[in-house]
Amino acid sequence: MNFASFGLSDPILKAVAEQGYKTPSPIQLEAIPAVLKRRNIMATAQTGTGKTGAFALPILEGLLEKERAGSNQVRALILTPTRELAAQVADSIRTYGKHLPLRSAVVFGGVKINPQMMKLRRGTDILVATPGRLLDLFRQNAVNFKHVEVLVLDEADRMLDMGFIDDIRTILAQLPKNRQNLMFSATFSDPIRKLAKSFIENPVEICVAPRNTTASTVTQLICPVDKGRKADLLTHMIRENDWQQALVFTKTKHGADKLTKHLKDKGIKAAAIHGNKSQAVRRRTLEEFKDRRVKILVATDIAARGIDIDHLPQVVNFDLPHVAEDYVHRIGRTGRAGSKGKAISFVSADEFKQLRDIERLIKQPLKREFTDGFEPSHKLPTGNGNDGPRRANKNPKWKKSRSRRSGSDEQGNRSNSNGNSNTSSKPANNTRHKSKHRRSESRSEQR
Numbered sequence: 428m429n430f431a432s433f434g435l436s437d438p439i440l441k442a443v444a445e446q447g448y449k450t451p452s453p454i455q456l457e458a459i460p461a462v463l464k465r466r467n468i469m470a471t472a473q474t475g476t477g478k479t480g481a482f483a484l485p486i487l488e489g490l491l492e493k494e495r496a497g498s499n500q501v502r503a504l505i506l507t508p509t510r511e512l513a514a515q516v517a518d519s520i521r522t523y524g525k526h527l528p529l530r531s532a533v534v535f536g537g538v539k540i541n542p543q544m545m546k547l548r549r550g551t552d553i554l555v556a557t558p559g560r561l562l563d564l565f566r567q568n569a570v571n572f573k574h575v576e577v578l579v580l581d582e583a584d585r586m587l588d589m590g591f592i593d594d595i596r597t598i599l600a601q602l603p604k605n606r607q608n609l610m611f612s613a614t615f616s617d618p619i620r621k622l623a624k625s626f627i628e629n630p631v632e633i634c635v636a637p638r639n640t641t642a643s644t645v646t647q648l649i650c651p652v653d654k655g656r657k658a659d660l661l662t663h664m665i666r667e668n669d670w671q672q673a674l675v676f677t678k679t680k681h682g683a684d685k686l687t688k689h690l691k692d693k694g695i696k697a698a699a700i701h702g703n704k705s706q707a708v709r710r711r712t713l714e715e716f717k718d719r720r721v722k723i724l725v726a727t728d729i730a731a732r733g734i735d736i737d738h739l740p741q742v743v744n745f746d747l748p749h750v751a752e753d754y755v756h757r758i759g760r761t762g763r764a765g766s767k768g769k770a771i772s773f774v775s776a777d778e779f780k781q782l783r784d785i786e787r788l789i790k791q792p793l794k795r796e797f798t799d800g801f802e803p804s805h806k807l808p809t810g811n812g813n814d815g816p817r818r819a820n821k822n823p824k825w826k827k828s829r830s831r832r833s834g835s836d837e838q839g840n841r842s843n844s845n846g847n848s849n850t851s852s853k854p855a856n857n858t859r860h861k862s863k864h865r866r867s868e869s870r871s872e873q874r
Contacts, residue, residue, distance in 0.1 A: 433459050435488050438526035443484070446522065452477035453635040458611075459485045461631045467608045469583075469623060470633040474613045474759025475735075479519045482579050482609050486553065487524050489577070496530065496550035499571045503553040504578050504602075506595070508585040510535040510557060510706060511713065515735050516581060517555040529553065536560040537706030544569040558586075558594035565601065572601045583610035584619045584752060587626075599626065613759060614752040644762035647770045648794045649782065651807040654775040657745055658689045660801045661773070664743075665695055665723065672716070674739060675725045676757050678746035683725045686745060690723055697723040728753050734760055744772035747781040751788040776805035 430443050430451055451459065454472035461468055462485035472478055486503050496502050505520075507513045517533035524531060529552040534543045536559055543560075547569050554570070564570045580586045586595055608627045615623065624630070652660050661675065677683045680701040690697035698712045698721045716724040717736055726734075728748060739761045748754055761768025772793070774782050786792050795807075
């Protein structure tokens with residue numbers, strides 16, 4: 428099957444062909460016909476599998492035959508949790524719609540609002556936005572929601588966590604009752620999945636891979652190491668394996684800055700990206716990383732969604748994430764679009780609970796690989812019995828694989844599909860608890 432089989436217009440097919448895309452991905456095969464039929468959708472697919480095209484292509488097609496947007500009007504609204512993802516989605520919209528008479532725009536915080544207001548004044552057929560900046564524009568009467576025909580929550584699980592839920596509810600209350608609702612994500616925890624269904628009526632549920640699974644193109648392993656030796660182990664791996672490009676995740680902004688300084692002091696070209704950085708700095712840093720002028724990009728989970736780099740060879744979890752689902756998004760930065768990648772996690776003994784949660788989520792134990800000279804003094808538990816995923820061996824014990832080159836490789840109004848607010852809905856307590864660590868950066872993204 429090819430893209431022409433969907434009945435897409437020639438200008439769209441031309442743009443797709445110019446990108447070298449010939450065969451739709453599994454998520455596109457299932458989602459595009461459903462979106463064209465104006466169905467509500469809740470879709471799950473692994474990162475790097477073409478989710479943006481799955482909603483962007485049919486949205487462009489659906490808007491073609493109708494009247495263009497008037498002054499300050501929006502016809503299709505796409506919400507994303509981070510500025511980087513908003514910019515990435517907007518680029519895809521422009522690419523797919525380059526031969527169409529439709530107007531698109533992107534708005535997010537961290538930059539001046541007046542140029543965005545001027546652009547919206549002309550009217551926008553497709554608007555990509557982060558929630559906080561969108562509400563700022565709405566309150567200044569720079570954007571009108573009365574003509575919105577379709578709403579997309581991209582990375583919907585993050586959009587519905589406690590960092591964004593209030594803004595999402597406020598936006599939903601302003602949208603027309605009769606609209607199409609699309610939710611796309613790589614992961615949906617059970618509490619978030621339940622909450623999502625309170626916003627969307629009778630959705631077509633699309634799941635092209637088992638929920639919360641990782642891509643088969645990514646080789647995953649963990650390196651047990653004492654917490655205080657993680658920075659030295661990273662430096663060792665970069666040098667020993669001659670890494671030219673790696674994305675490294677830390678749990679905090681301070682940790683990202685501290686690790687970046689350590690790497691620079693060791694003569695390694697590194698830069699940090701997180702919510703305290705200005706948008707101009709974040710954009711420049713990302714461009715330098717893509718161009719390989721910066722070898723190591725150290726980031727918080729702000730980069731787990733929205734950084735799309737061709738053939739990124741490896742991702743390193745310097746710290747394990749508090750929320751297991753974020754692990755799936757982090758390692759999804761490598762092994763994209765069928766290419767091979769490697770995900771290495773440095774795990775200290777005090778992170779065993781996070782490791783256990785990740786292994787339970789992805790339903791597989793992660794291979795342990797020790798590095799000579801960095802064996803931990805504090806042993807990392809194996810997770811036998813009820814501590815983690817079961818193993819086939821009755822006496823499971825991870826063998827040490829000594830290798831000098833180990834690194835190569837809530838409360839509020841429930842809205843139905845029409846945007847009506849009618850009943851009260853609270854996220855489960857565990858969702859509330861797990862979302863606490865995200866709030867700081869979520870707020871910075873909304874400013």
